[in-house]
Amino acid sequence: MSTSVTVTIDDRQIKARAGEKLLWVALENGIYIPHLCAIKEESRPNASCRLCFVEIEGVDRPVTSCTRPIEEGMVVKTRSLRVDRLVKTAFELILSDHNLKCRECPANRNCVLQAIAKERRIKLRYDRFKPIVREFALDDSPAEFAFDRSRCVLCGKCIRADREEAKIGAIGFARRGINRVVTTFKDLPLAESICTECMLCVDVCPVGALYYKKSQRQKKGNPLDYPGNKSSG
Numbered sequence: 001m002s003t004s005v006t007v008t009i010d011d012r013q014i015k016a017r018a019g020e021k022l023l024w025v026a027l028e029n030g031i032y033i034p035h036l037c038a039i040k041e042e043s044r045p046n047a048s049c050r051l052c053f054v055e056i057e058g059v060d061r062p063v064t065s066c067t068r069p070i071e072e073g074m075v076v077k078t079r080s081l082r083v084d085r086l087v088k089t090a091f092e093l094i095l096s097d098h099n100l101k102c103r104e105c106p107a108n109r110n111c112v113l114q115a116i117a118k119e120r121r122i123k124l125r126y127d128r129f130k131p132i133v134r135e136f137a138l139d140d141s142p143a144e145f146a147f148d149r150s151r152c153v154l155c156g157k158c159i160r161a162d163r164e165e166a167k168i169g170a171i172g173f174a175r176r177g178i179n180r181v182v183t184t185f186k187d188l189p190l191a192e193s194i195c196t197e198c199m200l201c202v203d204v205c206p207v208g209a210l211y212y213k214k215s216q217r218q219k220k221g222n223p224l225d226y227p228g229n230k231s232s233g
C-alpha cells in the first residue's frame with residue numbers, strides 16, 4: 001500500500017503519494033511550474049529543458065521538480081529570485097534555438113512557449129543569447145501534417161508518443177549538443193520512413209513544430225493543458 005505524505009508548496013499543505021514527483025503533485029493541485037520535457041509516465045525524466053526549478057527548504061540549490069520525489073514535511077517554493085533567474089535563463093536558451101516568427105506559426109496563441117512567457121513575464125524575443133542559426137528543410141511529406149524543425153523545442157514528447165503509444169519507432173533524437181534534432185532513420189522524409197501517419201506525435205507537440213496542414217484540425221484549448229502536458233493519465 002502506498003504511503004501518503006504531506007508537503008507544503010507555496011504555503012499550501014498538500015497530501016500526496018510518497019515518491020511522486022514534485023512537479024506533478026504541484027500541477028495536480030493547481031500550482032503551476034513551467035515545464036516542457038517532463039512526461040508523467042517516465043520513471044526517469046531526462047530533465048533537459050531546465051524550466052521546472054523550485055526551492056526546497058534545507059536544500060542548498062534550486063532543484064528540478066520533475067526529478068524530485070516528494071517526502072514527508074517537504075517545504076517548497078515555486079518562486080524565488082534564484083528560481084526565477086534560472087527559469088528565465090533556461091527559457092531564453094530555448095528561445096535562442098527557436099523560430100520566433102510567431103505570426104507565421106500554426107500554433108500562434110496556442111503555444112506553450114507563449115503561455116510560459118506570459119505566466120513568467122518573460123519577453124518572447126532573442127535577448128541575452130544570440131539566435132542559433134540552423135537551416136532546416138520543412139518536411140511536409142506526410143499527407144495531413146508537417147514537421148518544421150525550426151520550431152522544435154526537443155521536448156521528446158513526439159518520440160514517446162511514436163514509440164510508447166503508436167509502437168512504431170519512426171522518429172528519435174539524433175546528433176548532440178546544438179546539432180540535436182528529432183529525425184527519422186537516415187534523416188528520411190517522414191513519408192519515406194516507417195511512419196504510419198497516425199499523428200499521435202502531432203497531438204502532443206507543445207509548439208508549432210508538428211502541425212496539421214488543415215487549420216481546422218489544429219490543436220485547440222489552453223496551451224498549458226495540451227495533451228503532452230497533462231498532469232494526469
Ligand code: FES
Nearest residue numbers: 047049050052066
Ligand atoms: Fe523538468 Fe524539463 S520539466 S527539466
